[in-house]
Amino acid sequence: DTGVSQNPRHKITKRGQNVTFRCDPISEHNRLYWYRQTLGQGPEFLTYFQNEAQLEKSRLLSDRFSAERPKGSFSTLEIQRTEQGDSAMYLCASSPPGGVPWTQYFGPGTRLLVL
Amino acid sequence: DQQVKQNSPSLSVQEGRISILNCDYTNSMFDYFLWYKKYPAEGPTFLISISSIKDKNEDGRFTVFLNKSAKHLSLHIVPSQPGDSAVYFCAASRAAAGNKLTFGGGTRVLVKP
Numbered sequence: 001d002t003g004v005s006q007n008p009r010h011k012i013t014k015r016g017q018n019v020t021f022r023c024d025p026i027s028e029h030n031r032l033y034w035y036r037q038t039l040g041q042g043p044e045f046l047t048y049f050q051n052e053a054q055l056e057k058s059r060l061l062s063d064r065f066s067a068e069r070p071k072g073s074f075s076t077l078e079i080q081r082t083e084q085g086d087s088a089m090y091l092c093a094s095s096p097p098g099g100v101p102w103t104q105y106f107g108p109g110t111r112l113l114v115l
Numbered sequence: 116d117q118q119v120k121q122n123s124p125s126l127s128v129q130e131g132r133i134s135i136l137n138c139d140y141t142n143s144m145f146d147y148f149l150w151y152k153k154y155p156a157e158g159p160t161f162l163i164s165i166s167s168i169k170d171k172n173e174d175g176r177f178t179v180f181l182n183k184s185a186k187h188l189s190l191h192i193v194p195s196q197p198g199d200s201a202v203y204f205c206a207a208s209r210a211a212a213g214n215k216l217t218f219g220g221g222t223r224v225l226v227k228p
Binding site: 004006031033035040041042043044045048050055056091093095102103104105106107108109111 | 119121149151156157158159160161164204206212213214215216217218219220221
């Protein structure tokens with residue numbers, strides 16, 4: 001049973017460029033979550049999917065951010081026109097279907113540095 | 116508005132002794148609480164959880180206690196081992212809110228040999 005995987009693990013980009021991250025959840029996990037973690041802080045919720053439906057987006061997710069989960073499998077998080085304030089660790093988590101409550105299992109994260 | 120707080124940014128403990136990590140929350144609607152452990156450059160690893168209908172859950176060396184009236188939970192690690200040195204996050208969720216996690220700021224634990 002492989003865990004949650006995220007690619008790339010590291011990304012350095014220049015301000016104004018677009019970046020895209022990918023998350024592959026644990027197979028058969030129908031819920032997928034994106035979080036962002038900055039230095040010295042706990043992770044903060046960005047958005048989540050149940051199957052292919054995006055059910056909630058945080059106020060942290062500005063119009064420059066978009067997330068998709070086609071066919072309810074992997075998910076992508078795109079940031080357009082990156083800003084230095086976007087520099088952070090982007091974490092993906094998945095949880096299985098079933099009764100309440102669900103435990104979320106995290107991937108290794110993608111560390112983004114915007115220069 | 117920080118709904119989950121970990122007031123101790125760091126903790127140092129001798130190997131073999133007990134580590135006690137504390138967490139406070141403000142939202143009484145939370146119904147599930149979790150502890151995660153995080154090493155540098157890795158994602159959080161799930162440790163242990165507790166439902167709001169319980170006051171204690173134990174798994175090996177890890178025990179989580181929940182005091183709903185005080186809106187307080189704690190994680191006990193006994194005995195502490197050098198490999199436990201990491202940052203620990205408490206998190207809370209509500210089933211009615213999609214179970215998205217609200218995290219505390221973390222406590223860095225150092226276990227000295």
